Amino acid sequence: MRAASFTAPTLKALWRTRRKSFVPIDQSGVWRFRELLPPFPGEEKIITLREGNTPLYSLPSCARAVGVEHLLAKHQGMNPTGSFKDTGMTVAASMARREGFRWVGCASTGNTSASMAAYAARAQMRSLVLIPQGKVSWGKLSQALDYGAITFELKTDFDGCSRVLNEVVDRMPVYLLNSVNPYRIEGQKTAAIELLEQLDWQAPDHVIVPGGNLGNSSALGKAFVELEELKLIARLPKVSIVQAEGANPLVRTMRETGGKRLIVVQAETAASAIRIGSPASWKKAVRVLEQTGGMVAEVSEVEIAWAKAQIGADGVGCEPASAVTLAGLKKMVAAGFVKPGESVVLILTGHLLKDPDFTLKFHRGELFGSLLHSKQSEMLRAHERAPILLEASGDAVISALERVEERSEA
Ligand code: F0G
Numbered sequence: 001m002r003a004a005s006f007t008a009p010t011l012k013a014l015w016r017t018r019r020k021s022f023v024p025i026d027q028s029g030v031w032r033f034r035e036l037l038p039p040f041p042g043e044e045k046i047i048t049l050r051e052g053n054t055p056l057y058s059l060p061s062c063a064r065a066v067g068v069e070h071l072l073a074k075h076q077g078m079n080p081t082g083s084f085k086d087t088g089m090t091v092a093a094s095m096a097r098r099e100g101f102r103w104v105g106c107a108s109t110g111n112t113s114a115s116m117a118a119y120a121a122r123a124q125m126r127s128l129v130l131i132p133q134g135k136v137s138w139g140k141l142s143q144a145l146d147y148g149a150i151t152f153e154l155k156t157d158f159d160g161c162s163r164v165l166n167e168v169v170d171r172m173p174v175y176l177l178n179s180v181n182p183y184r185i186e187g188q189k190t191a192a193i194e195l196l197e198q199l200d201w202q203a204p205d206h207v208i209v210p211g212g213n214l215g216n217s218s219a220l221g222k223a224f225v226e227l228e229e230l231k232l233i234a235r236l237p238k239v240s241i242v243q244a245e246g247a248n249p250l251v252r253t254m255r256e257t258g259g260k261r262l263i264v265v266q267a268e269t270a271a272s273a274i275r276i277g278s279p280a281s282w283k284k285a286v287r288v289l290e291q292t293g294g295m296v297a298e299v300s301e302v303e304i305a306w307a308k309a310q311i312g313a314d315g316v317g318c319e320p321a322s323a324v325t326l327a328g329l330k331k332m333v334a335a336g337f338v339k340p341g342e343s344v345v346l347i348l349t350g351h352l353l354k355d356p357d358f359t360l361k362f363h364r365g366e367l368f369g370s371l372l373h374s375k376q377s378e379m380l381r382a383h384e385r386a387p388i389l390l391e392a393s394g395d396a397v398i399s400a401l402e403r404v405e406e407r408s409e410a
Contacts, residue, residue, distance in 0.1 A: 003035040008231045011035060015197065029053035030087050030190045036226060037091060037186050045098045047122045049080035051090050052190055056198045059314045059326075059346070066330040070343040072204070073311070074195050077318055077351035081143060084216060084349045085115035087191055088184030093119035095183045096175035103128055105174040107161035109212065109273045110140030111350055116177045117147035128174055130154055130161040135272050137319075137355040157267065158213075159278045179215025180280045188216055192223035195345060196233055203233045205342035208325045208332075210349055211241040211250050211296070212274035214285040220347065221288025237345070240294035240337075241285060242328030244269035244304060249277055250285055251298045259286035270358060270367065271304055273321035273350060295337055299327035302376045305362050309383035312359075317352030363387075 003011060015033055018026035025031040025043060029052015040046065056074050063071035076084035093116065096104050104120050105128035106112045113129040113136075120127040127149040131141070135157065144151055154161050162178065169176045179185065196203065203224070209217045220239060227233045243251050247267035256263055267277035279285070289296065299307075307330070308323035325346040332338040352359070361367045363386045372380070390396040 001035065002039075003226075003230055006035065011230070011232065012197070012201065015193075024048050024050070027053075028090065029194055030090050030187050033190045033193045036189060036193060036223070038183065040091075040094065040098075042098060046090070046094045047097060047119050048090050049086065049118065049122065051079050051086035052194055054078040054191070054194070056195065056345075057314070057316050059311065059316065061314050062310050062326055065310055066326065067333050068329070068338065068340055068342070068344055070204075070341075071329075071346070072344070073316060073318075073346045073348050074191060074198075075316065075318070075348045076191055077322065077348055077354070081111075081115045081118050082351035082354055083111035083115060084188065084191060084347070085111045086119075088179065088181075088187035088215070088219070089115040089119045089177065091187035092177050092181045092183035093123065093125070096177070097123045097125060099175070101173065101175040102126060103172070103174040104177050105165055105169060106130070106177045107158060107165040108136070108178075109158050109275055110136040111273055111354070112178065113149060113151070114140050114143035114147070117144040117149035120149070121147045126150065128152075128168070130165050130168075132157045132161055132275075135275060137272060137357060139354045139356060158276050159264075159267070162278075162280070178280070179213050185215055185219045185222065185281075188219035189223035189226070191347070192220045193227065196227060201233055203235055203237045204345045205237060206240060206294075206332075206338055206344045207237045207347065208240045208242060208329055208344065209347040210274055210321050210324045211243045211285065212247075212276045212279065212321065214241070214250060214279040214281040216347070216349065217241045217288055218281045218284035221284075221292060225291060236292045238294040239288050239292040240297065240328065240332065241289065242297045242299060242324040244271050244274055244324060245298045245300050247271075247275050247277060248298045249279055250282060251296045253282060253286070254289070254296050259289070269304075270301055271320035271324060272355070273319060274324070295332065297328040297331050299324050299331065302368065302372065302380065303327040303330070305367055306379055306383070308358075309362065309380070311348070312352065313383065316348070318348040319350035319352060319354040320358050322346075322348040322350050
């Protein structure tokens with residue numbers, strides 16, 4: 001039955017009861033909320049890895065660092081393949097299976113391909129992955145390979161891969177699993193539902209999300225609006241979207257055209273997941289900003305690196321693209337858009353282990369070379385923890401440890 005046939009308290013109780021069930025689709029943090037998903041006759045065709053069910057963490061040291069009192073992180077990197085993509089993929093891949101497709105395909109900056117390859121493999125479908133050459137972290141690439149995807153590295157960027165894929169799906173029976181697929185968006189809505197359930201249906205003041213192809217911000221915004229319509233929540237959170245300065249088409253679109261016309265950019269950022277210059281779902285994202293009263297922000301490469309280390313320092317960690325949320329929040333507090341007493345939820349989209357190269361380079365001081373101003377390097381240096389090479393003796397370890405202690409007390 002559809003959600004509108006239930007009262008809000010009945011829906012809440014139904015979703016809660018399913019948490020105790022041993023049935024796979026009830027254990028999925030996506031299908032548990034199936035009253036808000038498109039109808040899916042033939043439940044045995046559903047492909048689930050028990051996605052969703054992700055934790056909501058407090059971030060006390062991040063909160064202090066940016067000057068807010070109530071800061072939480074919904075960690076979508078704790079999904080089965082390590083990113084939020086699984087919540088949409090379970091729905092869209094199941095649709096592909098039900099429609100009898102042998103091949104599914106996507107263009108990707110890495111996470112979509114890892115997720116698609118896993119869900120396709122579960123259902124013995126073949127997967128076609130198009131990725132920009134040299135611009136996908138090896139953590140993500142290795143996942144796609146392990147799950148048996150046929151992977152083509154193209155001599156172009158993500159936007160070029162998307163164009164090529166569209167041509168391929170026009171000419172071949174390949175089911176398109178990029179986030180323009182409406183079932184991906186429907187599945188990704190469930191992160192917002194689960195978040196509100198974890199907050200006992202009290203909407204936070206702000207939700208902050210990274211923006212790449214802009215499917216996720218669209219999905220979360222759509223979910224909040226539907227939850228309000230169903231009286232599951234009393235008000236909408238403001239949904240704000242953060243991009244890297246070097247990959248900021250939505251920021252420029254809002255600033256230069258008021259959201260009327262897309263400004264395409266040549267994207268460049270070390271947060272490779274969001275290295276996207278021509279986002280497919282920009283119109284939907286503009287609507288989410290308008291409906292919820294959120295803002296767009298852009299953050300520098302140094303700010304992203306700082307924010308990622310800061311999230312790590314709370315024992316949580318995330319991949320670089322997710323860290324734009326904290327860097328963006330810092331700016332929103334400085335601009336007075338987020339007040340110190342307001343509640344804020346960051347959507348962390350990918351797991352720390354997705355991009356170990358970035359983390360190692362950061363700690364070795366190799367991320368920026370000598371490009372930094374001294375003030376910026378100071379801000380980063382405090383977080384750097386490169387491994388230290390020592391002789392294999394207790395004396396060597398103890399004296400090095402004492403030097404570390406002295407430095408942290410100084
Ligand atoms: N964060 C991570 C970790 C991502 O992988 C992506 C997108 C985003 C944020 C942005 O989300 O595109 O919905 O605005 N990654 C895609 C991919 C493009 O191919 O994995 P979006």
